[in-house]
Amino acid sequence: MPPRRLTATAVENDRTGSETLTLVDTAYRDLRRDIIGGVFAPGQPLRLEVLRARYGLSFSPLREALNRLQSERLVQSAPLRGFSVAPFSAAQMWDAVETRVLVECEALRRAIAAGDDAWEARIVAAFHALNLKTKRLATRTTPPTAEEAQEIETSHYEFHRALIDVCGSPRLLDLADKLYAETERYRQPTLTGRTPKGTPRDVALEHREIMDATLAREEARAIELLAAHYRRTATLVEASLDAK
Amino acid sequence: MPPRRLTATAVENDRTGSETLTLVDTAYRDLRRDIIGGVFAPGQPLRLEVLRARYGLSFSPLREALNRLQSERLVQSAPLRGFSVAPFSAAQMWDAVETRVLVECEALRRAIAAGDDAWEARIVAAFHALNLKTKRLATRTTPPTAEEAQEIETSHYEFHRALIDVCGSPRLLDLADKLYAETERYRQPTLTGRTPKGTPRDVALEHREIMDATLAREEARAIELLAAHYRRTATLVEASLDAK
DNA sequence: AAGATTGATTCTTTCGAAAATCCTTCTAGC
DNA sequence: GCTAGAAGGATTTTCGAAAGAATCAATCTT
The missing domain is CATH 1.20.120.530 (GntR ligand-binding domain-like)
Structure with a gap:
């Protein structure tokens, strides 16, 4: 059986029917919810492998979502050291x-x-x-x-x-x-x-x-x-x- | 001769020496400069293939840079329709x-x-x-x-x-x-x-x-x-x- | 003639692997 | 015993290709 790739419409249009969401959008939405909801502790590193397992996505959409969240100051990143949840202060x-x-x-x-x-x-x-x-x-x-x-x-x-x-x-x-x-x-x-x-x-x-x-x-x-x-x-x- | 991959440090540390920049960072900086400078006209679609040729990068860093620029309202994007320079109004x-x-x-x-x-x-x-x-x-x-x-x-x-x-x-x-x-x-x-x-x-x-x-x-x-x-x-x- | 359908093409999006870098641990030298 | 350096492992970053979706044009139907 050929592995069915998770696609934008396949994932989301089932429910919404109207708007097309890419995997980047869903990754962004889910990550945002979980960070605000405290699922990840402040300061905690967000290892891509862990996120990959949790959300069932590949690196690319995750990285893009994290980039968006960074501009909202919900996550931080240091070059070559990956992303982490923005710490509390x-x-x-x-x-x-x-x-x-x-x-x-x-x-x-x-x-x-x-x-x-x-x-x-x-x-x-x-x-x-x-x-x-x-x-x-x-x-x-x-x-x-x-x-x-x-x-x-x-x-x-x-x-x-x-x-x-x-x-x-x-x-x-x-x-x-x-x-x-x-x-x-x-x-x-x-x-x-x-x-x-x-x-x-x-x-x-x-x-x-x-x-x-x-x-x-x-x-x-x-x-x-x-x-x-x-x-x-x-x-x-x-x-x-x-x-x- | 094995093709030398363009790396973060290989590209930038020659000049700066101090800070490590990833290709995403350089893509972000260059794209931002060119959009502000009017190299790309307002509303113009930013085809990835064109950007790839212009900046000598792969899709991934370009997409991430475009995502950042989107949060600054310098570029727009519609799902599955790619990015474009934010129009003037x-x-x-x-x-x-x-x-x-x-x-x-x-x-x-x-x-x-x-x-x-x-x-x-x-x-x-x-x-x-x-x-x-x-x-x-x-x-x-x-x-x-x-x-x-x-x-x-x-x-x-x-x-x-x-x-x-x-x-x-x-x-x-x-x-x-x-x-x-x-x-x-x-x-x-x-x-x-x-x-x-x-x-x-x-x-x-x-x-x-x-x-x-x-x-x-x-x-x-x-x-x-x-x-x-x-x-x-x-x-x-x-x-x-x-x-x- | 207008609208719908199909097909080819272009482009975006996604994936998984390879390369580069960081971090830890172990070893050698003093 | 302690510091410097090197090897190994973990992680990020980057790449190129494959898959999916949109666009455009041509054909067919009404």
């Missing part, structure tokens, strides 16, 4: 967070100036979807499955994205996505651990206030709240980083 | 310019707050180096060679980089570099063409004013001048884009 996290604040606040400013009815509707919808999922999990006693965690994750992303989606700048949105991934990687470890004592936090309330200020077109207030939201998260992450 | 240029203004103004703000004596010295030195080179060329009648143009280019970059180098944020500096490359590509065609009539411009004076405000730590004024500097360039580029 408080300084790097703060740089990512502050850059994110700069980018997303500017994007929010423009979105507030340009947003229409559909924009408002999408924000409200995303907010409710996120809240529903969060509450549904909070009332249960069993810990969330990986899939459920991923869903919350996505809803969280959708909400923040809905705020700025109409800002009109492809570059700002692209940057926001990359910085989201970077900071999310730092947030991940704190999700499983307990919250630091003495700092109760109502994330849902923070989201509501951001949404209210945005829909009321109170630009200055919305920006201030959004920045505070991200910095508060960063402070908590930093505390849990130090605790280790 | 006024909207894209303005997005790049406005993002650059956002990033560099923030970086300049921080640099002014953090800059020390060495920072000031480097700015002054870069300013003089740029001015010397520009004046030397202006007094001549013969048009500048490609090498001289490249030197001016580099000096120009050095000056703007010197302003913000101490801002303390790797991400902002990285973004500034990428956006510089992107906008430089648009500026390139206007260099050879004549300047639009009726708009005499003293770039050297603009640079001096930016430098003076920066060294005087007049944050608001420095930022305003820098932003105006970039937007003025963009306006001229736009005019020459429309002219075609």
Whole structure:
């Protein structure tokens, strides 16, 4: 039997049907998910042989995917020494967070100036979807499955994205996505651990206030709240980083 | 005679001696230079076979280099349809310019707050180096060679980089570099063409004013001048884009 | 004549192996 | 005992070819 080569369409079009994905794309997507999800520890070398076995791909698509991830600062590389997961450091996290604040606040400013009815509707919808999922999990006693965690994750992303989606700048949105991934990687470890004592936090309330200020077109207030939201998260992450 | 394979060190260490560059690195550097320099026209497909012949490399390093350039928006790619030089459009240029203004103004703000004596010295030195080179060329009648143009280019970059180098944020500096490359590509065609009539411009004076405000730590004024500097360039580029 | 189908060609994408380099360990010399 | 150097193994990087997909043109059908 001739060995069937894994091809772009053979792998992906089964499910999507619409978009053609190359193996580079799938490698990129999977690697990104696993790095953000903490499957590979920060600083850990990413041996090509290991990745090859894990994802069932050849070197070429893996290397290309790693190159893309490098430009997002999720992986590092030294010439002739291969790739490794970007290490954790408080300084790097703060740089990512502050850059994110700069980018997303500017994007929010423009979105507030340009947003229409559909924009408002999408924000409200995303907010409710996120809240529903969060509450549904909070009332249960069993810990969330990986899939459920991923869903919350996505809803969280959708909400923040809905705020700025109409800002009109492809570059700002692209940057926001990359910085989201970077900071999310730092947030991940704190999700499983307990919250630091003495700092109760109502994330849902923070989201509501951001949404209210945005829909009321109170630009200055919305920006201030959004920045505070991200910095508060960063402070908590930093505390849990130090605790280790 | 066994064919000697082109290796990283064999190619580059002859000159640099210090750093090891892989073929991917050289491919990236050369392609980037040629795309910015306008060797390949905007929108032009980048056939791998052509690149292979031009740079004397195999597919793998070329593809990886193109992947990196894609994340800088210098090249585009569609699945199974290969790579092409990012096309020109006024909207894209303005997005790049406005993002650059956002990033560099923030970086300049921080640099002014953090800059020390060495920072000031480097700015002054870069300013003089740029001015010397520009004046030397202006007094001549013969048009500048490609090498001289490249030197001016580099000096120009050095000056703007010197302003913000101490801002303390790797991400902002990285973004500034990428956006510089992107906008430089648009500026390139206007260099050879004549300047639009009726708009005499003293770039050297603009640079001096930016430098003076920066060294005087007049944050608001420095930022305003820098932003105006970039937007003025963009306006001229736009005019020459429309002219075609 | 317009549209669909087939076939040839061009190009991208993927693979696996070979070459080059790095890293560890072992040996020899002092 | 300790350092320098060399051999061996592990890993990355590069190559060339093979496979798959898109494009273009010609033919056939309606």
